[in-house]
Each structure stands twice: as C-alpha cells, then as structure tokens.
Amino acid sequence: MTTQSDSNLPALLKSALDHMIIPIVSQSEIATNGLSIYARGEGCRLWTEDNREYLDMLGSPTRANTLGYGNQEIAKAVYDQLVNVHFVGTAANTTEPAIRLAEKLSEILPGDLSRIFFVSTGSEAVEGALKLAKQYHQAKGKKPRAYKVISRWNAYHGATMGCLSVTDWLPVRNIPDPRVPGNSFIPSPTRYRNPFGVTDEVWAEMCATYLEKQIELEGPENIAAFIGEPIMQAHGVQIPTQNYWRRVREICTKHDILLICDEVITGFGRTGTWFASEQFGIVPDIITMAKAMSAGYVPAGAVATRPEIADAIPMYRNVHTYSGHAGAMAASLKVIEIKEREELLSKARNNGVYLQEALRSALGSSPIVGEVRGIGHWHAIDFTSDKSTKAPFEDETVKAVMNAMHEMGVLVTAIGHSIEMSPPLIASREELDKAVEVAAAAIDEVSKARGFG
Numbered sequence: 001m002t003t004q005s006d007s008n009l010p011a012l013l014k015s016a017l018d019h020m021i022i023p024i025v026s027q028s029e030i031a032t033n034g035l036s037i038y039a040r041g042e043g044c045r046l047w048t049e050d051n052r053e054y055l056d057m058l059g060s061p062t063r064a065n066t067l068g069y070g071n072q073e074i075a076k077a078v079y080d081q082l083v084n085v086h087f088v089g090t091a092a093n094t095t096e097p098a099i100r101l102a103e104k105l106s107e108i109l110p111g112d113l114s115r116i117f118f119v120s121t122g123s124e125a126v127e128g129a130l131k132l133a134k135q136y137h138q139a140k141g142k143k144p145r146a147y148k149v150i151s152r153w154n155a156y157h158g159a160t161m162g163c164l165s166v167t168d169w170l171p172v173r174n175i176p177d178p179r180v181p182g183n184s185f186i187p188s189p190t191r192y193r194n195p196f197g198v199t200d201e202v203w204a205e206m207c208a209t210y211l212e213k214q215i216e217l218e219g220p221e222n223i224a225a226f227i228g229e230p231i232m233q234a235h236g237v238q239i240p241t242q243n244y245w246r247r248v249r250e251i252c253t254k255h256d257i258l259l260i261c262d263e264v265i266t267g268f269g270r271t272g273t274w275f276a277s278e279q280f281g282i283v284p285d286i287i288t289m290a291k292a293m294s295a296g297y298v299p300a301g302a303v304a305t306r307p308e309i310a311d312a313i314p315m316y317r318n319v320h321t322y323s324g325h326a327g328a329m330a331a332s333l334k335v336i337e338i339k340e341r342e343e344l345l346s347k348a349r350n351n352g353v354y355l356q357e358a359l360r361s362a363l364g365s366s367p368i369v370g371e372v373r374g375i376g377h378w379h380a381i382d383f384t385s386d387k388s389t390k391a392p393f394e395d396e397t398v399k400a401v402m403n404a405m406h407e408m409g410v411l412v413t414a415i416g417h418s419i420e421m422s423p424p425l426i427a428s429r430e431e432l433d434k435a436v437e438v439a440a441a442a443i444d445e446v447s448k449a450r451g452f453g
C-alpha cells in the first residue's frame with residue numbers, strides 16, 4: 001500500500017486550515033500543533049500522511065473502533081447492501097437488514113429490551129430516548145406533564161440541544177442559554193476522589209441519596225427520566241460500586257421515572273459484555289447505543305426500550321432521514337457476527353484483567369500515578385500531584401504524558417485528570433504490552449521533568 005508523499009502534506013494541511021472548522025480544539029492549539037492527517041490503517045495501526053506509524057489504543061480517537069482498521073468483511077457487507085438497495089427512507093419503509101438487526105439486538109440486550117428505533121449517531125439516540133420517555137408519560141396519562149430529566153455532574157450525552165441540556169462538559173456546554181428547560185444535575189459516583197474524601201462506597205450511596213432528594217425537590221410527577229452512563233467517561237473510566245445502579249434502579253421504579261442508560265461508549269463489548277448495565281445486574285427502561293455498534297465503519301445508532309413502553313405510545317413522534325439506513329444495518333449485523341464468532345467479548349474480559357495487572361505493576365510505584373482502574377478494553381490512569389491528598393494536577397502534566405506517548409508512537413487521550421486507553425477488541429497481548437511499556441516510559445519522563453523523581 002502506498003501513502004501520499006511528504007510534499008503533499010503542507011498543501012493538504014493548508015487546505016484543511018483554510019476550509020475546515022475543527023471542533024473541540026482551540027484555534028491557537030491548531031495553529032501551533034496542526035492536525036493529524038491519517039492516510040491508512042490496518043488492525044490497530046494507523047499511518048499519517050507523512051508516514052508516521054501509531055498504535056491506536058483509543059479505538060479511532062472516539063472509542064468506536066472495536067474491530068480495527070481495514071476489516072474487509074464489514075466493508076464487503078456494506079458494499080453488497082449498498083449495491084442491492086442502499087436506502088428506502090424511514091417511517092413505514094424499511095429493509096430486511098434493519099428487521100434482522102432489531103431482532104438480533106433484542107437477543108443481546110439485557111432483560112426485555114426488545115423494541116428498537118434506529119438512528120445514525122449517539123446524540124440522535126439520546127434525543128430519541130428523551131423524547132420516548134416524555135411521550136411515554138404523556139400517553140400513559142399518570143404523569144402527563146412529566147418533562148424534567150435528571151442527569152449528573154460531568155455527564156456527556158451528546159452535542160445536540162436536547163443532549164447538551166443533560167450534559168455537564170464545559171467545552172461543549174458553555175454556549176449561550178437558554179438550553180432545553182427542566183433539566184437538573186446531581187453528583188456522580190466518582191472513584192478515587194470525591195468532594196468529601198469519604199470511601200467510594202459511601203460516596204456512591206450519597207450520590208444515590210442525592211437522586212432521591214432531587215426527585216422530591218423537582219416533584220416526581222414532573223420528572224420523565226434519569227439519564228446516566230453506566231460507567232462514566234469523565235476523568236477516566238468511572239466504574240461505580242456494585243450497589244450504586246441497583247439503588248438508582250429502585251429509586252426510579254419507586255417514583256415512576258424512566259431509567260435511561262446511555263451506552264453509546266460502553267455498548268457492544270467495550271467493557272467485556274454486550275452492554276455495561278449487565279455488569280450491575282440492572283435492566284434500564286431505555287438504552288442508547290451508537291459508536292461500536294458499527295465499529296465506526298459507518299454511522300449507526302439505536303434506542304432500545306421495553307414493549308410496555310413502546311406499546312403505550314400511539315405514534316412515536318420522532319424521525320430522522322437516515323434512520324435504519326440499510327448500509328449501516330448491514331455493517332452492524334456483520335460487526336455483531338464477527339464479535340460472536342471470534343468470541344471477542346470473553347477475550348475482552350480476560351484482556352481487561354491482564355491489562356489492569358500489567359498497568360498496575362508497571363505504574364504503581366510512579367510518584368504521580370494515583371490510581372489505575374478499568375474493565376475490558378477501557379482503562380484509565382488517574383494522576384495526582386500528592387498521593388496523600390489525591391490532589392489532581394491543575395497544570396498540563398496529564399496532557400504532557402499524552403503527548404509523550406504520542407511521540408513514542410502510541411495514541412491515547414487525556415481526559416480530565418486521567419489518561420484513557422480504549423484499545424480495539426482485536427488488540428493482541430503484544431500490542432497491549434507495548435502500550436503499557438510506552439505508558440511507563442512516558443510517565444517516568446514527565447514525572448522526572450517536573451521534579452517528582
């Protein structure tokens with residue numbers, strides 16, 4: 001395979017800067033660092049236009065890529081579908097792969113979540129879930145005016161206005177108000193550090209109690225739903241204590257509030273099970289999914305709910321042009337087939353234990369590593385400037401580690417106080433070992449440069 005010559009790069013970069021709006025990175029940073037322009041990928045490896053090679057331990061910088069680059073089987077499934085019938089619109093028009101995928105999802109989703117609405121992105125899935133919850137209460141008639149939604153500190157649920165209104169991530173949230181009214185935020189059960197310095201178990205219990213208090217404050221009759229990521233991404237893979245989601249489930253049921261688990265990142269094997277809610281022994285009322293549903297090959301997402309909820313609504317008032325696009329359906333079916341055939345979920349569970357042990361033994365003695373945590377193919381290294389107080393770095397230390405790892409050829413991301421790793425599920429033990437080795441070298445370099453020894 002060939003790459004474009006180095007001499008093409010300055011022109012391409014100039015063209016990008018002249019004509020593209022780059023999101024979530026400041027213009028000054030783009031001006032200093034430029035862009036990463038990738039030319040090709042294979043397995044877990046990526047090459048830039050100027051032929052730099054990277055080991056992608058991030059799943060295509062979005063955590064979507066669970067099956068690596070250059071998967072011919074998925075590409076062929078999409079191609080075959082597109083040349084057969086690519087798209088027939090939405091509403092009462094559909095295709096066989098959409099029906100087959102809805103059937104397959106019903107099989108792998110937890111509990112009786114067996115009614116599916118297809119979308120193209122995670123944001124559309126969350127919008128669809130919020131509308132579903134509100135329409136359900138209106139149709140059922142017991143709480144016809146329920147419009148409020150409770151979310152959590154640090155939550156990320158997408159970039160469209162409805163999603164943004166239940167999101168607490170400043171780079172996207174800080175736009176002029178008003179956002180969609182009626183939403184409020186309660187604390188989330190962060191691991192390692194919390195505002196009161198109590199144990200993780202006590203903090204998780206307090207967070208569940210906050211939910212009950214918030215429901216009383218807002219009035220249960222006004223609240224349609226509670227939304228949360230089963231394992232939150234903010235500040236790195238926040239795996240709550242086992243009891244947390246069970247308590248949340250009980251509280252939502254008690255007050256007739258629909259529980260939406262946003263599994264846009266955690267769905268489709270990232271944590272070693274099809275959906276992360278399974279790991280906490282709960283069945284939500286609604287699950288949102290996207291990203292790894294199609295392993296990033298084409299945009300695909302979905303909202304799943306129980307028959308009781310879907311049946312209560314005479315007509316679901318929500319529509320997107322590309323809902324159930326046949327190419328996306330074919331890709332997602334193939335992705336599930338490959339994950340089942342290659343037993344990638346059980347491999348992810350085993351690799352998760354392996355990677356945790358390797359990271360802990362390589363990084364445990366670093367003066368700036370506070371905690372290493374993770375599950376399946378999703379791990380975080382949480383940094384601190386003071387192990388006794390667990391104080392996070394307020395400067396660029398975590399970013400410096402990320403940059404050092406990039407320099408050494410391994411792609412990871414800095415997420416708040418942590419470095420996040422989300423390797424594709426096909427990553428080999430050798431590739432995971434390489435990531436650990438590079439993390440240890442980068443952390444050592446940064447820690448010494450900053451006087452931590």
Ligand code: PLP
Pocket residue numbers: 121122123124126156157158159229233262263264265290291
């Ligand atoms: N929900 C969660 C938990 C996410 O992590 C994301 C994206 O990162 C979204 C929703 C939004 O998905 P998208 O960017 O596909 O609209």
